[in-house]
Amino acid sequence: MDKIKDRKIVVINQATNYLTIGFCNSFYERFGSVSLITGSIHVQGEQLNPAITVTKINKWVERPSWKKMFSFLRAMLSMWVLLLTRYRKHEVFFVSLPPMAYLLNLVLPNRFSMVIWDVYPDVFKITGMRENHAVYKLWSRLNRRSFRKAYRVFTISDRMADLLQQYVDRAKIIVQPIWSIFQENEKVIKEENPFVQIHSLDTYFVVQYSGNIGLTHKVEVLVDLAEKMREYDHILFQIIGRGPRKPVLEKLVSEKSLPNCQFLPFQTDEMFPFSLSAADLGVVILDEKTSRGSVPSKSYNLMSYGIPSLYIASEDSQLKVYADKYNHARCYSEQQLDEAAEFILNLSESKALQKEMALAAERASLDFRRNNAHKFVEKYLNEHPIIHTEESVEYQAKNF
Incomplete structure (x- = not known):
């Protein structure tokens, strides 16, 4: 398709990853000018098009909490100044960080859109914050004004859209799934996997959690599972990553004297494909207070x-x-860990079930390809963008 030469857009994200790079590159295929405001760029596979203008601000700081909040506020101030000056005539596409930065559209004249995949202030419920808390009430009120004023409000799942509709008319929310870092199945077999060899994993059925170990990731349930299954010597529970709760988990494993738990740091980008390949079963854990759409x-x-x-x-x-749609996974609540343990054991002992679910996972991945970045852009440009998922079609049939 031809470029729209008279339209300029700036993508803002304090910590740019492969998703933000994908957005930028796809916008560049359609817009005359694309810019990026960011504190850091983490390249994983896809390179940022060199024709895209990059303006650097301060980096995101993960810990401690007060430094992270200071970095957020400093980044917001920088974004505000840049959007008032250098990018005052640009459309704005907000992604991720700082989590409150989309609220800048309340004080800026730019055409402003956002991708929401963590719903604030709802995330604060994990900390025990109630809906009658002053911060919660204020942010909720600002959300309603911000989303109502936004040009486009994107989110990545139907359940997330259900959660967002407390702040904005459901018809305005555009659901578009994102995509994987990996576009093909390049899994490395255990016999040729250096990560497996380094950590002597060849005889184990590896149940792997790899990622952040923060407040929204209740990784302690994996420790609970390891405790329930400590008698099965062939099953290893592997926890890879970092975060504020990691020391707590390590202490818990030590206190319980669990021989079937292994902690490893985040792997380099070069080693990541090998560490991922080592997993026989991947684990994704979300706090039930906020996991609805994430x-x-x-x-x-x-x-x-x-x-x-x-x-x-x-x-x-x-x-x-x-999990129900693709049959590549099983989903259990925190109260169903006995059933989860039974599933792990059955899977570890059945090559046929492993193969069946592996093939189902590959089929599922076809819906989450890099082409989804182009779909974001096309829905952005569509005068009457609609949601194309099954549940959304049903919703529109009932309401339009």
């Missing part, structure tokens, strides 16, 4: 490599929808 990117990576998944999430979560 779909962590690791879910798509596991699908792409044809790795069966275990989801620990609520019954009304998007992960449960995907």
Whole structure:
């Protein structure tokens, strides 16, 4: 398709990853000018088109909490100044960080759109914050104004859209799934996998959690599973990553003297395909207070490599929808760990079930390809964007 030469857009994300790069590159195929405001760029596979203008701001700081909040506020201030000056005539496409930065559309004249995959202030419920808390009430009120004013409001799942409709008319929400880092199944067999050899994993059925270990990821349930299954010597529970809860988990494993748990740091980008390939079963865990619509990117990576998944999430979560739809995963609540343990054992002992679920994961991955970035852009440009998922079609049939 031809470029729209008279339209300029700036993508903003304090911590740019493969998804933001994909958005930028896809917008560049249609827009005359594309820019990026960011604090850092983490390239995983796809390179940012060199014709895209990059303006650097301060980097995101993960810990401690006060430094992270300071980095957010500093980034917001920088974004506000840049959008008032250098990018005052640009359309704005907000992605991810700082989590409150989309609220800048309340004080800026730019045409402003956002991709929402963590719903604030709802996430704060994990910390025990109630809906009558002053911060919660204020942010909720600002959400209603911000989303109502937005040009486009994107989210990545139907369940997330259900959650967002408390803030904005459901008809305005555009659902578009994202995509995996990996576009093909390049899983490395154990016999040729250096990660397997380094960590002596060749004789184990590896149940792997790989990712952040933060407040929204209740990884302690994996420790609970390991405790329930400590008698099965062939099953290893592997926890790869970092985050504020990792020391707590390591202490818990030590106190319980669990021989079937292994902690490893985040792997390099070069080693990541090998560490992912080592998993016989990938684990995705979300706090049930906020898991309704969230779909962590690791879910798509596991699908792409044809790795069966275990989801620990609520019954009304998007992960449960995907597990039922594609049959590549099983989803259990935190109260169903006995059933989860039985599933792990059955899978570890059945090559036929492993193959069946692996093939189902590969089929599922076809819905989460890089082409989805282009779909974001086309829906952005569509004068009357609609949601194309099954549930959304049903919704529109009832309401239009």
